[in-house]
Amino acid sequence: MSKTKEASPETPSGPRKNARFAFDAHSRLLLSRFINDWLRPRWRELFVILLLTTALSLATGAYPVVIKFSFDNLLEGDVTWLPWVLGAIIVVTAARGIFLYTQTVATNRVMLEVGVDMQNVTFRHMINADYARLTRDTPGRLMSKLTNDIQFIQQAAHASINSVLRDMMSVVVLVGAMFYLDWMISLVVLGVYPFAAVPISTIARRVRRNASRTQAELGGMTSLLAETLGATRLIKTFRLEDYAAERVGRSFEEVYRLKLKVVSAKARLESILEGLAGVAVAGVIWVAYWRISSGAATVGDFMGLTAALLMAAQPLKAVGGLMTRVQEGLAALDSIYGVLDEQPKTKDLPGAKPLVLDKGAVAFDRISFHYGQEELQAVTDFDLQVKGGQTVALVGRSGAGKSTIVNLVPRLFDVTAGAIRIDGQDIREVTLASLRGAIALVSQDVTLFDDTIRANIALGRLDASDEDIVAAAKAAAAHEFILSQPQGYDTVIGDRGVRLSGGQRQRLALASAILKNAPILLLDEATSALDTQSERLVQEALAAFTRERTTIVIAHRLSTVQNADLICVMDAGTIVEMGTHADLIAKGGAYARLVRAQLLTDEADPESSPAGLPLN
Numbered sequence: 318m319s320k321t322k323e324a325s326p327e328t329p330s331g332p333r334k335n336a337r338f339a340f341d342a343h344s345r346l347l348l349s350r351f352i353n354d355w356l357r358p359r360w361r362e363l364f365v366i367l368l369l370t371t372a373l374s375l376a377t378g379a380y381p382v383v384i385k386f387s388f389d390n391l392l393e394g395d396v397t398w399l400p401w402v403l404g405a406i407i408v409v410t411a412a413r414g415i416f417l418y419t420q421t422v423a424t425n426r427v428m429l430e431v432g433v434d435m436q437n438v439t440f441r442h443m444i445n446a447d448y449a450r451l452t453r454d455t456p457g458r459l460m461s462k463l464t465n466d467i468q469f470i471q472q473a474a475h476a477s478i479n480s481v482l483r484d485m486m487s488v489v490v491l492v493g494a495m496f497y498l499d500w501m502i503s504l505v506v507l508g509v510y511p512f513a514a515v516p517i518s519t520i521a522r523r524v525r526r527n528a529s530r531t532q533a534e535l536g537g538m539t540s541l542l543a544e545t546l547g548a549t550r551l552i553k554t555f556r557l558e559d560y561a562a563e564r565v566g567r568s569f570e571e572v573y574r575l576k577l578k579v580v581s582a583k584a585r586l587e588s589i590l591e592g593l594a595g596v597a598v599a600g601v602i603w604v605a606y607w608r609i610s611s612g613a614a615t616v617g618d619f620m621g622l623t624a625a626l627l628m629a630a631q632p633l634k635a636v637g638g639l640m641t642r643v644q645e646g647l648a649a650l651d652s653i654y655g656v657l658d659e660q661p662k663t664k665d666l667p668g669a670k671p672l673v674l675d676k677g678a679v680a681f682d683r684i685s686f687h688y689g690q691e692e693l694q695a696v697t698d699f700d701l702q703v704k705g706g707q708t709v710a711l712v713g714r715s716g717a718g719k720s721t722i723v724n725l726v727p728r729l730f731d732v733t734a735g736a737i738r739i740d741g742q743d744i745r746e747v748t749l750a751s752l753r754g755a756i757a758l759v760s761q762d763v764t765l766f767d768d769t770i771r772a773n774i775a776l777g778r779l780d781a782s783d784e785d786i787v788a789a790a791k792a793a794a795a796h797e798f799i800l801s802q803p804q805g806y807d808t809v810i811g812d813r814g815v816r817l818s819g820g821q822r823q824r825l826a827l828a829s830a831i832l833k834n835a836p837i838l839l840l841d842e843a844t845s846a847l848d849t850q851s852e853r854l855v856q857e858a859l860a861a862f863t864r865e866r867t868t869i870v871i872a873h874r875l876s877t878v879q880n881a882d883l884i885c886v887m888d889a890g891t892i893v894e895m896g897t898h899a900d901l902i903a904k905g906g907a908y909a910r911l912v913r914a915q916l917l918t919d920e921a922d923p924e925s926s927p928a929g930l931p932l933n
């Protein structure tokens with residue numbers, strides 16, 4: 318598969334800027350991939366649609382012919398045909414109605430199914446993408462691809478099936494009927510339509526350009542809405558309602574402006590086609606007058622032809638308008654393939670074996686890492702051996718690289734130099750599933766789903782029994798507060814756990830990690846939101862839980878890590894000091910300074926301190 322460029326707001330995913338034709342090679346490639354990937358698997362349903370469409374077109378084409386016969390017989394004063402003519406009209410229109418209904422339902426169903434297929438495949442691909450890729454776009458932009466973009470594609474495919482199959486077929490049958498009725502008049506009519514080709518292609522190009530911009534802006538709008546509605550506390554307390562409304566309003570306006578451009582381009586095309594239809598009708602009347610007066614055609618021919626022409630006008634207009642829809646769909650398709658073509662870099666190597674755990678020793682062998690810009694190293698030459706079952710604390714000032722170290726262990730990112738080994742195995746050489754299965758990570762920004770407390774704890778192990786869940790909650794000192802909730806373990810906690818306090822959310826996350834029962838535990842400020850009382854409870858529970866496990870813990874509150882087997886002080890991405898609490902205090906270096914600074918803060922604000930720190 319070819320690699321399609323990822324969409325960005327500045328250069329939307331649509332055609333290259335200097336594409337000369339609305340339907341260039343890139344568009345043809347996208348189209349053939351779409352047909353191959355999404356339509357071909359549903360060829361049986363599409364074949365049924367084709368049959369229904371053919372039947373519909375034939376019923377449509379029969380209509381002007383019936384009209385011709387009725388007029389011819391009427392003018393001859395022959396009434397014996399009347400019941401047959403009336404019967405034929407009713408049968409033809411009824412058949413048309415039935416085929417129209419079944420064809421419409423069948424087409425809509427297939428297109429909705431294609432949309433769901435695309436959403437499922439794209440979402441699965443997205444969620445399996447690298448963490449780095451997922452954090453590159455805002456959730457809103459990714460959401461927009463799954464909703465708005467796929468809807469554009471669905472609508473374009475639907476319009477194409479209707480126009481290419483139904484309308485084109487109707488036009489072909491109606492043109493056939495016209496030629497049958499009077500070939501000369503038909504030639505006049507058809508001579509007019511090639512003139513429509515030029516405006517169609519010019520307008521389609523413009524639509525494609527604006528459609529890409531609209532889709533990118535829709536992504537931005539969704540993103541902005543999600544961000545703004547997720548920050549209501551900030552907005553309320555800083556009284557930012559007007560600021561938020563203006564910021565969102567600008568995005569609404571921009572989408573409106575771009576949509577208006579597309580709509581007016583489409584409308585222009587429709588009116589051009591309408592005008593041409595008028596010219597065609599005038600041509601018919603002119604030639605018909607001449608043909609009927611010379612006896613070459615009958616009034617019935619003329620009436621039938623006019624009916625055919627009027628019936629063909631609508632599908633012809635639809636075929637013309639289709640180009641614009643298709644351009645919108647192609648722009649969206651480009652954006653979706655941009656996601657689908659991106660392959661994760663963090664993945665299993667060929668022949669990767671499951672991690673074989675022994676004691677759970679984690680070795681950082683002179684690792685370095687940067688988030689993309691080489692000159693901004695987040696971790697440099699970090700060298701640390703964590704023995705199985707040991708608890709190692711990472712401390713240091715903000716931005717020192719502590720969270721980065723913790724993110725590297727489950728391979729949320731891959732090191733740029735050196736290697737991380739678990740029980741002697743390079744983590745890049747084992748399967749991701751086994752690696753991540755061996756690690757439980759609890760971070761400060763707890764993520765919970767809008768589900769029951771039970772289901773949220775069970776995220777640690779989806780098949781856990783109720784007893785296991787309760788045991789984990791008890792170990793995380795969460796059982797009591799859970800029981801005090803209205804429905805106990807079945808209480809629904811709201812989106813991201815908004816109905817719980819920060820400390821309660823953290824204890825649920827801890828319970829989930831405890832339930833996972835992984836041999837390696839990573840705690841990134843996991844107890845920072847707890848009050849003194851609950852922190853003491855959780856620390857006791859954790860002490861028992863971490864005894865048998867390799868634990869790497871990040872803590873700002875140094876009191877929580879003084880019992881660690883080893884404390885590493887980090888600065889500028891590397892370790893500057895290492896030892897036990899007592900050693901480091903005795904040394905009087907960076908750690909002792911951090912402790913002293915924190916003691917001073919705690920004295921100034923005794924409420925913030927869980928416990929005094931002995932300096933020796």
Ligand SMILES: Nc1ncnc2c1ncn2[C@@H]1O[C@H](COP(=O)(O)OP(=O)(O)OP(=O)(O)O)[C@@H](O)[C@H]1O
Pocket residue numbers: 688695713714715716717718719720721722
């Ligand atoms: N996603 C990211 N993209 C680019 N740079 C990042 C990213 N995350 C962190 N950094 C940078 O990497 C460096 C280390 O950050 P890290 O979050 O590891 O520090 P930390 O010690 O955990 O800080 P804190 O104690 O404030 O959480 C910082 O300079 C930070 O700006």
